[in-house]
Amino acid sequence: MSSPPISSLSWTANSSGGISSSAQPASNSIEWSKAAMKLQFSHCGIFVRDVERSVHFYTTYLGFVVTDRGPIANGEFAFLTRSADEHHQLAIGSGRASNLPGTVQQISFRVDDLATLKRLYARIRQAGDLVTLEGPTLGPLSHGDSISVYFGDPDNNRLELFIDTPWHIPQPIRLAWDVHAPDEQILIEVERHARAQPGFRVKSEWMAELKTRLAEADARLEASLQAAG
Incomplete structure (x- = not known):
């Protein structure tokens, strides 16, 4: 399938506020659901x-x-x-x-859009000695499938704030970007860089294949649980 032209896809974040669930009536016995495996x-x-x-x-x-x-x-x-x-x-x-020394590779938080990402990062930069802003793996970095900023928390655990892009490219890969540049320029440069990478794809295609792989993994896990009794 051919990829859409530059800027033909909208940049909407695939954000989630958490796991929703519905309450179930209390019971003296527990019944294991036969529905699809839920492990999140x-x-x-x-x-x-x-x-x-x-x-x-x-x-x-x-x-x-x-x-x-x-x-x-x-x-x-x-x-x-x-x-x-x-x-x-x-x-x-x-x-x-x-x-x-720190052993946390990263803890990541998704935000809604580039404007919010830039505002949050500006606020983080006002935190003084509570944060670490400079380092070889810190600062504004794009991975093609996301646009991110990295910094250290008070214990120098590396934190990431990021937005999703509509693209997928094989990881790991990174590109520095300028937080002071106009939003449109940032998005165009990130997209151009992503499209130049081997294995570039529209993210929705990659996600469809991933869903199949996850369903297969769930089936294997369920089979192993049943075999274990």
């Missing part, structure tokens, strides 16, 4: 040096809400979310040693 990512947890400092950063600069917070044996945990469908998307716990 929900949240992650990180250890930090200073819980209060991290909570301040994530609530002030990324708009998270604290849903719960309390003590544990050797410190405390705070639970944060940006989705009413999730009690927490991020759990922050004390206990990280001051001399322990």
Whole structure:
């Protein structure tokens, strides 16, 4: 199938606020559903040096809400979310040693559009010593299938804010982009770079194939669960 010409596809974000579910009547027995396997990512947890400092950063600069917070044996945990469908998307716990290097490759957050991405990044750049802005894998980078900005949080865990593009290219690949350039120029340059890469495709085609692969993976998992009893 031939690819649409440049700028013929609309740039709409495929964002999701969380996992929706419907309540089921209480029962004395549990019945395993025969429907398709549901195994989805929900949240992650990180250890930090200073819980209060991290909570301040994530609530002030990324708009998270604290849903719960309390003590544990050797410190405390705070639970944060940006989705009413999730009690927490991020759990922050004390206990990280001051001399322990970071091991988080990245935690990524999708936003709606390029204008929002640029506004959020401008706000992040006002966070002072709460964030790390410069480094070989930090700053504004495009992967062809997304346009991103990377920075370190108060513990230098690498965070990504990104928008989706309508394109797919084999990863990993990256291209620096100028946050001060006009939106139209950024989108044109990202698209031109993506189209020049081997394996360039319209993302909807790639996603259709991925859905088939995921269905096959679910079938294999279900078969293994049944075999295990």
